[in-house]
Amino acid sequence: MDIQISPEFKKQTSKAIFAIGLFILVYILLILIGFLVTIACIAGGVTLIIAKPMFFTLALGIGLASLGVMIIIFLLKFLFKRNKTDLSNFTEVKRSEEPKLFAFIDEIVAETKTNFPKKVFLSTEVNASVFYDSSFWSMFLPIKKNLHIGMGLVNSVTHDELKAILAHEFGHFSQRTMKVGSFVYNVNQIMYNMLYENDSYENLIQKWANVSGYFSIFVAAAVKIIQGIQWILQKMYGIVNKSYMALSREMEFHADEVAANVTGYIPLKTSLLRMDLADKSYNSILQFYENKFSEGWISENIFKEHSYIMNFYAEKQGIAIINQLPEVKSENTNSFNASKLVIKNQWASHPEIEERIAALEKIGIVKPNPNIEPASSLFTDAPETEKKLTQKLFGRVNYPAENIKISFDNFTKEFEADYDRESFNEAFKGYYNQHSPTNFSMENINSSTDTFENLFNDEMANIPRELATAQQDLMILENIKLGHYDINTFDYEGVKHNKSDVNNAINKIEDEIKKLQEKLTFHDQKIYNYFHAIATQKNKTIEFESASKKYLNFDKKFDENFELNNQITEALEFINKETPFEIIRDRFESFRPIENKLKEELKNLINLPVYQNELNSELSKEINEFSNKNLGYFVGKEYKNDQLQELFKMINTFQFLNQRIFFLHKKEWLDIKLQLLT
Numbered sequence: 001m002d003i004q005i006s007p008e009f010k011k012q013t014s015k016a017i018f019a020i021g022l023f024i025l026v027y028i029l030l031i032l033i034g035f036l037v038t039i040a041c042i043a044g045g046v047t048l049i050i051a052k053p054m055f056f057t058l059a060l061g062i063g064l065a066s067l068g069v070m071i072i073i074f075l076l077k078f079l080f081k082r083n084k085t086d087l088s089n090f091t092e093v094k095r096s097e098e099p100k101l102f103a104f105i106d107e108i109v110a111e112t113k114t115n116f117p118k119k120v121f122l123s124t125e126v127n128a129s130v131f132y133d134s135s136f137w138s139m140f141l142p143i144k145k146n147l148h149i150g151m152g153l154v155n156s157v158t159h160d161e162l163k164a165i166l167a168h169e170f171g172h173f174s175q176r177t178m179k180v181g182s183f184v185y186n187v188n189q190i191m192y193n194m195l196y197e198n199d200s201y202e203n204l205i206q207k208w209a210n211v212s213g214y215f216s217i218f219v220a221a222a223v224k225i226i227q228g229i230q231w232i233l234q235k236m237y238g239i240v241n242k243s244y245m246a247l248s249r250e251m252e253f254h255a256d257e258v259a260a261n262v263t264g265y266i267p268l269k270t271s272l273l274r275m276d277l278a279d280k281s282y283n284s285i286l287q288f289y290e291n292k293f294s295e296g297w298i299s300e301n302i303f304k305e306h307s308y309i310m311n312f313y314a315e316k317q318g319i320a321i322i323n324q325l326p327e328v329k330s331e332n333t334n335s336f337n338a339s340k341l342v343i344k345n346q347w348a349s350h351p352e353i354e355e356r357i358a359a360l361e362k363i364g365i366v367k368p369n370p371n372i373e374p375a376s377s378l379f380t381d382a383p384e385t386e387k388k389l390t391q392k393l394f395g396r397v398n399y400p401a402e403n404i405k406i407s408f409d410n411f412t413k414e415f416e417a418d419y420d421r422e423s424f425n426e427a428f429k430g431y432y433n434q435h436s437p438t439n440f441s442m443e444n445i446n447s448s449t450d451t452f453e454n455l456f457n458d459e460m461a462n463i464p465r466e467l468a469t470a471q472q473d474l475m476i477l478e479n480i481k482l483g484h485y486d487i488n489t490f491d492y493e494g495v496k497h498n499k500s501d502v503n504n505a506i507n508k509i510e511d512e513i514k515k516l517q518e519k520l521t522f523h524d525q526k527i528y529n530y531f532h533a534i535a536t537q538k539n540k541t542i543e544f545e546s547a548s549k550k551y552l553n554f555d556k557k558f559d560e561n562f563e564l565n566n567q568i569t570e571a572l573e574f575i576n577k578e579t580p581f582e583i584i585r586d587r588f589e590s591f592r593p594i595e596n597k598l599k600e601e602l603k604n605l606i607n608l609p610v611y612q613n614e615l616n617s618e619l620s621k622e623i624n625e626f627s628n629k630n631l632g633y634f635v636g637k638e639y640k641n642d643q644l645q646e647l648f649k650m651i652n653t654f655q656f657l658n659q660r661i662f663f664l665h666k667k668e669w670l671d672i673k674l675q676l677l678t
Contacts, residue, residue, distance in 0.1 A: 074226050078189075085132075085146075090121035093121070108170060108262065159372070164263040172251060172255050187244075257363055273357070276353075281309040285299070299394065305415075434468045437527075554662055568598060572591065574587050601654065
């Protein structure tokens with residue numbers, strides 16, 4: 001395998017080596033100063049004790065000597081730090097158990113010219129990785145790596161796609177040039193340790209300070225000196241970390257090229273495009289069972305359910321199913337990203353998927369006769385392995401009720417029912433997902449000759465997404481203007497701009513937002529006129545107008561409740577600050593009218609007809625109990641945490657109900673529109 005080193009890789013490698021050299025120089029200087037301070041402190045302590053032996057000078061002498069020792073311990077503590085991988089979610093698998101899988105790994109190891117993993121682990125995740133327990137000595141000693149394969153990933157790819165993914169992982173270690181990245185990573189970890197992983201060190205010096213008041217003086221001095229060292233290291237960390245991230249991105253491209261040489265570029269490309277859908281589907285399963293936690297529902301095989309959800313989501317998005325897997329294409333992923341603003345993230349460790357695919361297509365290696373069998377065919381008994389991993393996943397959870405293992409049919413029925421409850425009908429093509437119309441007129445309705453297909457075509461359905469993206473881009477540009485982003489250039493509409501051009505870009509995007517809003521308002525009126533005309537033809541005008549008014553009225557109520565929530569947040573802001581007792585009492589007294597308004601609105605929300613099918617007796621009971629109590633949040637000189645927690649729970653409930661009931665009103669209004677068409 002002949003992998004060419006790109007000029008950008010060489011450039012980032014040189015920068016990384018320079019950053020490491022600069023760090024080593026600064027660190028050696030700090031060590032020398034640290035040892036000099038330590039020698040001076042020990043010599044000073046000994047001299048003080050010899051000059052006038054007594055308890056006072058003994059305590060001061062020992063304290064002074066410990067000052068230097070504490071600095072040296074801080075500078076050298078990373079030597080004993082070991083970063084261990086949490087294996088609680090992993091299950092080790094042996095060659096005797098999975099001979100076909102191990103033969104498959106043998107083949108990849110040979111082709112990438114690396115070493116066979118020390119151990120192979122399985123998990124439920126949609127992921128694969130090569131890992132090892134790292135320490136300072138990892139930079140100098142040969143370390144055997146472990147391989148982790150997630151069955152969620154296996155469940156989402158073909159034989160050759162899994163081969164490409166694992167070849168990518170091994171590719172990180174197969175090329176000699178990649179070792180620079182490993183070295184930079186460990187230097188990065190050293191500085192991170194000295195800056196942010198200081199709990200055990202702080203406990204140590206605190207115990208030393210507690211031994212004697214004399215010692216605490218020198219501990220305080222050591223802390224000040226260490227803060228100065230950390231300030232220097234923070235500056236160095238920024239330089240090294242930035243170079244590490246830039247090099248890491250090039251390492252990803254490099255590992256992709258290794259994979260492309262093993263399988264051709266297509267298997268890695270197709271798997272990259274599918275990963276977002278696979279990951280979303282897996283997380284949907286976890287969320288589903290989290291929602292059923294109180295009922296004790298568990299799965300027999302989450303991977304069977306995972307496959308079903310992947311294909312379910314794919315069909316909803318119009319993605320073809322080929323060989324039982326969604327064939328996600330670039331246009332499917334790009335359709336949800338209409339942003340015209342591009343900012344290179346210098347702190348990202350991985351390139352964007354689009355960049356990786358573009359680089360793979362440029363490589364252009366295609367291998368004949370791809371193996372499109374499911375990757376699960378590499379396992380002796382994939383369903384049994386899946387069930388064991390599922391059992392381990394659910395076995396780590398303590399359920400409040402007896403477990404109920406639900407069948408696959410019951411899962412699909414319940415999942416689809418939940419999806420329907422939480423989604424707007426696909427007939428609208430996502431037009432209302434990010435758009436809640438309020439600016440249409442219910443008076444002076446014009447006749448309509450429009451059709452449903454024209455009103456909800458792909459072009460119109462995309463306008464709300466364009467508007468939402470433009471508003472997000474505007475927010476980013478305003479943050480650039482305020483100096484919240486450390487950048488010098490950005491791309492807008494494919495044109496590179498200097499930071500000084502941000503006002504021009506803001507003006508341009510504000511004009512675009514105004515045009516999109518006007519277009520939406522005009523289109524919303526056309527939609528209302530269309531459905532009003534149908535309602536009139538079917539003698540259902542009163543029902544349609546009533547549903548429209550209910551939706552618009554709660555939209556206003558939603559805004560009022562949102563403002564009430566802001567008032568609550570502002571009124572309780574003092575809790576997070578150091579506040580005199582008298583002022584705390586006065587603030588809580590001033591909060592009473594707002595609290596009463598909260599109680600009133602909570603009761604109003606749970607009594608709305610649209611929410612009755614979702615209201616549970618436990619929530620109703622909690623709200624009624626809270627409304628009838630006169631809680632004392634601060635008594636004497638201390639907060640009553642249990643009563644504050646009850647208040648905060650009700651505030652969160654208020655936020656949830658406001659959002660949920662708005663959704664239900666909107667869904668009811670949209671469902672009535674569709675009923676008019678039947």
